[in-house]
Amino acid sequence: MAEQIRLTDIQxxxxxxxxxxxxxxxxRAAFSRKARRVQALDGVSFRIGEGEIVGCIGPNGAGKxxxxxxxxxxxxxxxxxxxxxxxxxxxxxxAHVSQIGxxxxxxxxxxxxxxxxxxxxxxxxxxAIPDGQFxxxxxxxxxxxxxxxxxxxxxxxxxxxxxxRCELAAALxxxxxxxxxxxxxxxxxxxxxxxxxxxxxxxxxxSGVTMLLTTHDMDDIEALCRRVIVxxxxxxxxxxxxxxxxxxYAAREGQDIDEIIAAMYRDMALES
Amino acid sequence: MGKGKGMGVAMDxxxxxxxxxxxxxxxxxxxxxxxIESLQYRAAALSxxxxxxxxxxxxxxxxxxxxxxxxxxxxxxxxxxxxVSYIWLGQTLVPLHPLSIDDELLAKINSGDVGVELxxxxxxxxxxxxxxxxxxxxxxxxxxLITLGIGLLMPGPLRLGAPVSxxxxxxxxxxxxxxxxxxxxxxxxxxxxRLGITWGDGPTYMMMLVGGVLSGGYLPLPLWxxxxxxxxxxxxxxxxxxxxxxxxxxxxxxxxxxxxxxxQLGWTLLFVCAGRLVMRGRLRGVIIQGG
Numbered sequence: 001m002a003e004q005i006r007l008t009d010i011q012x013x014x015x016x017x018x019x020x021x022x023x024x025x026x027x028r029a030a031f032s033r034k035a036r037r038v039q040a041l042d043g044v045s046f047r048i049g050e051g052e053i054v055g056c057i058g059p060n061g062a063g064k065x066x067x068x069x070x071x072x073x074x075x076x077x078x079x080x081x082x083x084x085x086x087x088x089x090x091x092x093x094x095a096h097v098s099q100i101g102x103x104x105x106x107x108x109x110x111x112x113x114x115x116x117x118x119x120x121x122x123x124x125x126x127x128a129i130p131d132g133q134f135x136x137x138x139x140x141x142x143x144x145x146x147x148x149x150x151x152x153x154x155x156x157x158x159x160x161x162x163x164x165r166c167e168l169a170a171a172l173x174x175x176x177x178x179x180x181x182x183x184x185x186x187x188x189x190x191x192x193x194x195x196x197x198x199x200x201x202x203x204x205x206x207s208g209v210t211m212l213l214t215t216h217d218m219d220d221i222e223a224l225c226r227r228v229i230v231x232x233x234x235x236x237x238x239x240x241x242x243x244x245x246x247x248x249y250a251a252r253e254g255q256d257i258d259e260i261i262a263a264m265y266r267d268m269a270l271e272s
Numbered sequence: 273m274g275k276g277k278g279m280g281v282a283m284d285x286x287x288x289x290x291x292x293x294x295x296x297x298x299x300x301x302x303x304x305x306x307x308i309e310s311l312q313y314r315a316a317a318l319s320x321x322x323x324x325x326x327x328x329x330x331x332x333x334x335x336x337x338x339x340x341x342x343x344x345x346x347x348x349x350x351x352x353x354x355x356v357s358y359i360w361l362g363q364t365l366v367p368l369h370p371l372s373i374d375d376e377l378l379a380k381i382n383s384g385d386v387g388v389e390l391x392x393x394x395x396x397x398x399x400x401x402x403x404x405x406x407x408x409x410x411x412x413x414x415x416x417l418i419t420l421g422i423g424l425l426m427p428g429p430l431r432l433g434a435p436v437s438x439x440x441x442x443x444x445x446x447x448x449x450x451x452x453x454x455x456x457x458x459x460x461x462x463x464x465x466r467l468g469i470t471w472g473d474g475p476t477y478m479m480m481l482v483g484g485v486l487s488g489g490y491l492p493l494p495l496w497x498x499x500x501x502x503x504x505x506x507x508x509x510x511x512x513x514x515x516x517x518x519x520x521x522x523x524x525x526x527x528x529x530x531x532x533x534x535x536q537l538g539w540t541l542l543f544v545c546a547g548r549l550v551m552r553g554r555l556r557g558v559i560i561q562g563g
Contacts, residue, residue: 069387072387072390072391073390073391074387074390074391076556093390094393094394094395095393097390097391097392097393098393100391102388102391104387104388107383107384107385107387107388108388109388109391111305113309114305114309118305121301122298122301122302122305125297125298125301126298126301126392126393126394127393128297
């Protein structure tokens with residue numbers, strides 16, 4: 001299994017400004033402000049091989065999204081190394097992002113006022129996809145995701161479930177080698193979630209695309225991932241099979257996976 | 273290894289070039305979609321067009337009175353007929369230079385969707401340049417057509433006059449095309465500055481307003497004090513509407529045409545470089561807010 005992603009000791013901090021409180025707080029805030037350093041990532045290292053599906057979990061504000069942003073070339077870390085397909089994302093951003101696909105559950109990549117088909121045509125130019133390949137790939141994605149009926153609709157008129165299916169197609173049109181999914185099932189109904197999971201699994205089997213997904217939905221992890229990474233307080237806390245977590249934190253037989261995760265967060269003092 | 277390295281550099285160059293071609297094609301595609309999209313807001317165009325016409329009529333009335341009762345009428349740089357044309361064309365060109373940054377880009381900056389934009393294999397500056405330029409041009413067409421059309425249909429002294437000559441008209445059109453790039457480039461510089469600011473639009477609005485005032489959109493530049501005229505001619509914002517309109521009414525001698533266009537393009541280039549520089553700095557420290 002060839003290695004595709006390698007993160008070594010990634011560090012990233014943010015500066016947060018705080019307003020003083022107490023008497024005349026608003027007035028004093030105009031002249032002085034207190035800067036606080038927040039260590040979002042404090043030495044995260046892991047490796048991911050070709051064709052793996054890895055789930056990334058952790059409480060809110062743990063650093064999951066920051067990790068994904070570093071890997072997609074949006075954020076430059078303070079220190080550490082990150083090699084993805086042999087490139088450092090933030091140094092060769094354009095070459096890097098043409099090889100990856102990104103789906104953000106809470107943000108849309110489709111053009112809001114434009115029909116889905118027009119968005120796809122634009123993506124063809126953006127990623128410089130050859131005509132033949134584009135025709136083949138889009139036909140395939142439109143069929144498996146069942147979005148043929150939505151192509152003429154502007155993105156703003158789609159329901160969330162419909163939109164997520166179109167987002168997935170949009171992210172996979174250029175046949176990326178790696179797909180990052182940031183909370184892809186957030187807000188979806190049960191049927192849409194199941195469809196999405198089935199699609200991701202099938203896509204991974206068929207085209208061998210490597211996937212890293214962050215989520216709070218443990219069912220996503222159980223359905224898709226053999227390997228899970230836990231990030232908390234900017235550190236990597238666990239990396240391995242989900243069964244390992246079960247063995248360590250399940251107090252009793254047959255305990256719900258959410259309870260196990262909650263027990264783990266409590267144990268690591270990660271509760272937010 | 274040495275040979276491989278040489279080939280690597282050549283490969284890198286061809287790759288960069290093909291990347292550039294694709295980016296350009298994608299930006300043209302974006303431009304097309306966005307400008308067609310803005311064309312559909314016809315009611316908005318109709319109302320803003322009538323505002324332009326209304327303003328033009330008020331200004332013409334004011335300047336007519338002003339010219340009639342001025343003590344040194346013969347000292348004026350432009351005749352009253354030239355001034356009437358200046359006002360109509362000025363009102364036509366003003367919407368090409370909005371006083372705020374592009375709504376879509378501003379929304380992306382505020383919501384943190386800049387991150388999504390960075391996931392595209394495109395140069396962010398030119399990607400956004402194409403988007404904001406298209407937004408301007410789409411809104412501009414209808415409004416310009418209405419203002420020009422009514423200006424040409426007005427009776428006698430209120431009418432938009434014919435261009436001074438065919439050459440004057442051509443220079444006017446060339447100058448309008450380059451002013452479009454100029455104001456889009458300045459808009460991008462302001463957008464790049466806004467990229468690092470999390471608190472409101474004051475500074476960007478002030479930057480845009482300086483451009484608006486110095487363009488002659490509020491008070492035509494020929495009416496400003498004589499000692500300022502030299503400065504007003506070389507400063508970048510004369511290119512917004514003063515210079516193109518002067519070509520139309522024949523207030524710039526043909527000998528200075530090339531230098532004037534070069535001046536506009538020079539400022540455009542400077543704004544592009546400055547905008548790219550600021551944007552690169554901002555992106556290094558950018559924080560994408562939220563989940």
